[in-house]
Amino acid sequence: MKHAERIRPILAALLASLLFSLNALALPNDREQPVKVSADNLEANRSKNLSVYSGNVVITQGSLQIRADRVEVHGNAQGEINRVVATGRPAHFQQQVEESTNPVKAKAKRIEFLVGSDSLQLTGEAHVDRDGNTLSAERIDYDLKSEQMKAQGRSNKERGEMIWKPESKPAENGNNEQ
Numbered sequence: 001m002k003h004a005e006r007i008r009p010i011l012a013a014l015l016a017s018l019l020f021s022l023n024a025l026a027l028p029n030d031r032e033q034p035v036k037v038s039a040d041n042l043e044a045n046r047s048k049n050l051s052v053y054s055g056n057v058v059i060t061q062g063s064l065q066i067r068a069d070r071v072e073v074h075g076n077a078q079g080e081i082n083r084v085v086a087t088g089r090p091a092h093f094q095q096q097v098e099e100s101t102n103p104v105k106a107k108a109k110r111i112e113f114l115v116g117s118d119s120l121q122l123t124g125e126a127h128v129d130r131d132g133n134t135l136s137a138e139r140i141d142y143d144l145k146s147e148q149m150k151a152q153g154r155s156n157k158e159r160g161e162m163i164w165k166p167e168s169k170p171a172e173n174g175n176n177e178q
Contacts, residue, residue: 037053068091091111093106120141134162136160138160
């Protein structure tokens with residue numbers, strides 16, 4: 001059996017487990033928490049349903065945190081948020097998905113969340129880390145509903161890269177003396 005054929009199922013399983021649907025696996029009460037925004041500047045245009053926060057922007061809701069140089073919050077005529085765009089050098093996203101684990105962390109020059117399609121797009125030196133398992137690429141598209149993602153490099157010289165830690169094995173009972 002070729003090496004690529006043996007490793008393909010392992011990579012598929014890892015990709016599925018590396019990035020979980022952030023909405024489905026967020027801490028149960030995250031969405032019930034108030035949204036807090038702090039920034040150096042705020043510009044709001046109700047006629048365009050657009051709010052722009054700039055300068056050391058920090059948005060939190062429960063365990064979710066977004067840090068960026070600038071965040072645009074786009075809404076529809078009913079005042080519902082339909083798109084959030086965070087930019088920075090880099091912009092950061094993190095959310096704890098289970099109480100007993102470390103948060104999922106993502107960073108990129110641009111992070112865009114499309115609320116209607118429940119998808120996340122990371123562009124510009126995109127990087128995702130879940131408990132030391134990492135995915136890096138120029139762009140990472142992640143469909144939160146189907147839990148599918150696609151990563152791509154800028155060229156053959158700058159390809160996507162995934163690194164995962166082997167699962168730790170329980171200590172064996174017995175004598176390890178040699």
